[in-house]
Amino acid sequence: NIVKGNALHWFRHGLRLHDNPALNHAVCRCVEGSSASGRLFCLFVVDRSRFELPRDEAHNVRMSAARHRFLHDCLRDLDDSLRQRGSRLIVALGDPVKVIPQLLTEWRIGVLTYEKDVAPYSMERDALVNKFAMEQGVEVYVQHSKTLYDLDMLKDKSGGRIPLTYNGFQKLTAQAGRVAKPVALPEGPIPGPDENLISEEHKQWIDTNEYVANTPLLFPGGETEALKRLETSLSDPKWVANFEKPKTSPNSLDPSTTVLSPYLAMGCLSPKVFWHRLADIYARHPKHSVPPVSLHGQLLFREYFHAVGYTTDNFGRMEGNAICKQIPWDRNDELLDAWEYSRTGYPFIDAIMAQLRMEGWIHHLARHAVACFLTRGDLWQSWEQGASVFEKYLLDGDWSLNISNWLWLSSSAFFYQYFRVYSPISFGKKTDPNGDYIRKYLPVLKNMPHKYIYEPWTAPKEVQMRAGCVIGKDYPMPIVDHAVASKQNMQKMKVAYEIQANRISSNSKKKGNSKS
Numbered sequence: 001n002i003v004k005g006n007a008l009h010w011f012r013h014g015l016r017l018h019d020n021p022a023l024n025h026a027v028c029r030c031v032e033g034s035s036a037s038g039r040l041f042c043l044f045v046v047d048r049s050r051f052e053l054p055r056d057e058a059h060n061v062r063m064s065a066a067r068h069r070f071l072h073d074c075l076r077d078l079d080d081s082l083r084q085r086g087s088r089l090i091v092a093l094g095d096p097v098k099v100i101p102q103l104l105t106e107w108r109i110g111v112l113t114y115e116k117d118v119a120p121y122s123m124e125r126d127a128l129v130n131k132f133a134m135e136q137g138v139e140v141y142v143q144h145s146k147t148l149y150d151l152d153m154l155k156d157k158s159g160g161r162i163p164l165t166y167n168g169f170q171k172l173t174a175q176a177g178r179v180a181k182p183v184a185l186p187e188g189p190i191p192g193p194d195e196n197l198i199s200e201e202h203k204q205w206i207d208t209n210e211y212v213a214n215t216p217l218l219f220p221g222g223e224t225e226a227l228k229r230l231e232t233s234l235s236d237p238k239w240v241a242n243f244e245k246p247k248t249s250p251n252s253l254d255p256s257t258t259v260l261s262p263y264l265a266m267g268c269l270s271p272k273v274f275w276h277r278l279a280d281i282y283a284r285h286p287k288h289s290v291p292p293v294s295l296h297g298q299l300l301f302r303e304y305f306h307a308v309g310y311t312t313d314n315f316g317r318m319e320g321n322a323i324c325k326q327i328p329w330d331r332n333d334e335l336l337d338a339w340e341y342s343r344t345g346y347p348f349i350d351a352i353m354a355q356l357r358m359e360g361w362i363h364h365l366a367r368h369a370v371a372c373f374l375t376r377g378d379l380w381q382s383w384e385q386g387a388s389v390f391e392k393y394l395l396d397g398d399w400s401l402n403i404s405n406w407l408w409l410s411s412s413a414f415f416y417q418y419f420r421v422y423s424p425i426s427f428g429k430k431t432d433p434n435g436d437y438i439r440k441y442l443p444v445l446k447n448m449p450h451k452y453i454y455e456p457w458t459a460p461k462e463v464q465m466r467a468g469c470v471i472g473k474d475y476p477m478p479i480v481d482h483a484v485a486s487k488q489n490m491q492k493m494k495v496a497y498e499i500q501a502n503r504i505s506s507n508s509k510k511k512g513n514s515k516s
């Protein structure tokens with residue numbers, strides 16, 4: 001019953017029309033040769049068991065209201081863009097492993113296309129869908145377009161072992177050659193779906209926005225917004241050419257970096273488009289910054305972490321993850337809650353977590369500060385717990401990037417100078433001595449004199465009363481003494497590193513003995 005020219009493009013990430021090779025393939029298959037009568041069904045499947053709608057702020061909510069809103073915006077925008085080209089987006093509800101096979105049959109699909117996604121859940125899901133499709137004689141066309149390079153090509157080039165240093169990875173990408181140019185969607189109308197084959201259920205728009213009306217609209221989702229924001233970010237070529245991270249501020253009220261991450265994470269913006277636009281600017285400014293600190297350097301970090309995540313077994317956890325140091329973290333839900341819900345008593349940390357919960361985006365160095373605080377710095381809680389809290393709130397939540405950065409900050413992989421700890425008091429002061437950022441996100445401290453804003457427990461009682469914030473009553477006392485906790489934790493890290501080194505050396509001795 002298959003109609004060869006009928007194509008189903010399954011949108012998951014990659015929520016854009018530009019530089020979307022898998023979508024292009026679907027469009028071409030519908031309009032080419034003998035199958036010129038083919039129809040294109042553009043589909044997004046909302047899997048509520050993965051996303052859990054945020055009816056409250058309870059712990060088991062997987063995705064915050066702001067993330068839902070962002071996704072909703074992306075889908076609306078995609079639908080608008082498809083309609084402008086004569087098609088539309090179909091939103092279905094359910095488990096894709098069940099929904100896609102059903103729709104492949106119902107819509108008599110000849111070719112299924114989608115962008116490759118490398119998180120373990122996605123790969124398992126896609127394998128099941130592919131198996132069904134192939135058994136039914138449906139062609140499956142999958143393309144890497146979330147990254148600058150085809151990750152399978154990088155994997156092959158590295159002999160299956162992506163280098164574990166940024167420099168090593170840069171060499172690998174140099175061998176892989178230039179980043180390919182983005183591809184344009186073919187001109188002209190996009191063949192719409194055959195409405196006769198679509199059931200009533202799939203004619204309805206699934207309103208993913210029903211619970212999220214009250215979230216702030218700082219970062220509207222969608223490809224249109226992404227392209228607009230790209231232009232704004234690039235509008236000052238000197239700023240682009242001189243961009244150097246970490247020389248940016250974790251607590252400026254206006255972001256000091258591009259904030260394109262949510263758009264890259266959902267695939268509203270193609271990384272290749274971003275890369276080549278930067279390259280054009282660099283070509284006009286020969287004295288531009290270079291990796292790792294430049295914007296190209298940031299995109300290479302992104303690429304590097306996607307590649308390592310793709311090629312490392314059990315990357316998302318400590319156990320069984322060969323590149324992750326085994327560290328005996330504690331599990332204390334009270335401390336975790338205090339961290340997540342801004343009750344640590346350290347205003348800089350609590351303000352960052354408040355911004356994360358409210359707005360869904362925080363600066364890179366702010367992420368450093370709270371991740372270090374939760375793990376090896378102060379609370380000695382596992383990076384896995386921290387990563388799942390970030391995953392819940394971050395608009396740019398992206399599996400391999402989130403995990404990699406948590407591994408880095410907890411000195412579990414990539415970065416091993418565990419004795420370099422961020423102070424929850426002095427770090428933020430450098431860029432915001434008046435504490436305006438804290439005042440904004442923790443209004444309870446808004447009248448605290450700047451002398452005490454980072455350490456309000458040191459303010460005399462009269463000062464606290466005058467500021468309308470008595471420590472221990474209106475705002476908590478610090479849950480740990482940073483000076484003491486960080487020293488103890490460094491000692492624990494030292495021991496964990498030594499145990500790991502001994503284990504590795506005795507394993508390699510055993511291997512040597514068994515060979516001889």
Ligand code: FAD
Pocket residue numbers: 245257258259260261262264265295298299301302303305362363364365367368371390394396397398399401402403405406409
């Ligand atoms: P810019 O500085 O403008 O950089 C441009 C782009 O480069 C970013 O949009 C992003 O796509 C990429 N990039 C920059 N820094 C990094 C980095 N360290 N790792 C990977 N990509 C990078 N980023 C995510 O996109 N998703 C996550 O889930 C995520 N989780 C993180 C968790 C922790 C604990 C930490 C410390 C960092 C995490 N990051 C994550 C990386 C980084 O903080 C954000 O990508 C960056 O802050 C986004 O802001 P921007 O778009 O203004 O970045």
